[in-house]
Amino acid sequence: MNSATWGFRLPRTRRTVAVAVSTAGIGILIASALFGATRSAAPASVRLDVAVAVAALAAVPLVMVRPVPGGILASLLVALSPVATPAVSFAVLFTAQHRPFRRALTVALAGTAGAAVQGMWRPVRGLPYGWWLLLMTAAFGALLGWGTWARARHALVEALRDRARRAEQEQELRVAEARAAERNRIAREMHDVLAHRLSLLAAAAGAMEYRPDAPPERLSAAAGVIRTSAHQALNELREVVAVLRNDDPDAPADEPPGQNLADLPRLVSEARAAGQSVEVDDSIAPPVEIPPLAGRTAYRIVQEGLTNARKHADGQPVTLALSGAPGAGLRIAVRNPAPPGAAPDRDAGSGLIGLAERAALAGGRVTHRVGDDGHFHLDAWLPWSA
Known part of the structure; x- marks a missing residue:
């Protein structure tokens, strides 16, 4: 996605559901981290962890609306307590999926810095600080890469869909142009055929009108021209109209016979x-x-x-x-x-x-x-x- 606010890309109802589901899922992870952190901690640490857990849970909706500020807030919270780790991990992944790489890198570096501070004053038992920092850096790097790949794939899919839509529109335009050209050709055919036949009818009828005293054989010949021209006009009109019934604009149109x-x-x-x-x-x-x-x-x-x-x-x-x-x-x-x-x-x-x-x-x-x-x-x- 581009730099536009993520929330405006979904309808209000779907946006609300997405925020609620994400907050509930991260809340479960935060609760699990809180349970593990408070089993053998001092009362002061427990109170701090609970406060950080509540703040981290509140930061999840902020991350989905404003990923970078929300990610920075989650990074500050993870420096205080490990219970904020699910929130900052979500922030890194979400920002990488919906924001440019530089902004996602900023959130990932902030989360790594917060984890480094946390490891200094709340070290993990049985794990040296160097290994701890390396693992957290690798974890945030993996989330950053995963989100960036997902964003690139989404952009590629959108580009392919847009290209397919444009190709479909161009095809429809070509079909419309072909049909318009065929209609123009048919209009010329109808003009040529009918104008010729009707002018013959008019000429023959005019001869009969202005020369009613003509010999019977001349009148009979003129009537024969009228009958023949009318019959041929109908036949040629049928042949032209038959082209209209051909729905395939790419099919070659047959020329009526007797036109060379x-x-x-x-x-x-x-x-x-x-x-x-x-x-x-x-x-x-x-x-x-x-x-x-x-x-x-x-x-x-x-x-x-x-x-x-x-x-x-x-x-x-x-x-x-x-x-x-x-x-x-x-x-x-x-x-x-x-x-x-x-x-x-x-x-x-x-x-x-x-x-x-x-x-x-x-x-x-x-x-x-x-x-x-x-x-x-x-x-x-x-x-x-x-």
């Missing part, structure tokens, strides 16, 4: 079926050679570009250009006329922010701007290892 560069033709076909004019300039062949991470990220970038075009420039043509090669990287460019009044440096929405994060995780980058030509430019570069 090889599926771009299907994505473009869905957009065209919803009435969106999409022109594709693809100079990459074959696309299956692109690494999976880059392919999935590229798919999401194109999907978000088409979705933004439907949301902000509905009915306007979109140009999609793909280029690149192993070692040079994969470049994606999406162009569409900007809506009237669009600022060249307008803030990015949550979808574009998510794309920037996706590209950064894949080692790439995404930029967007409204050019001088009045078109919105979405450009991306992704690494493509050779």
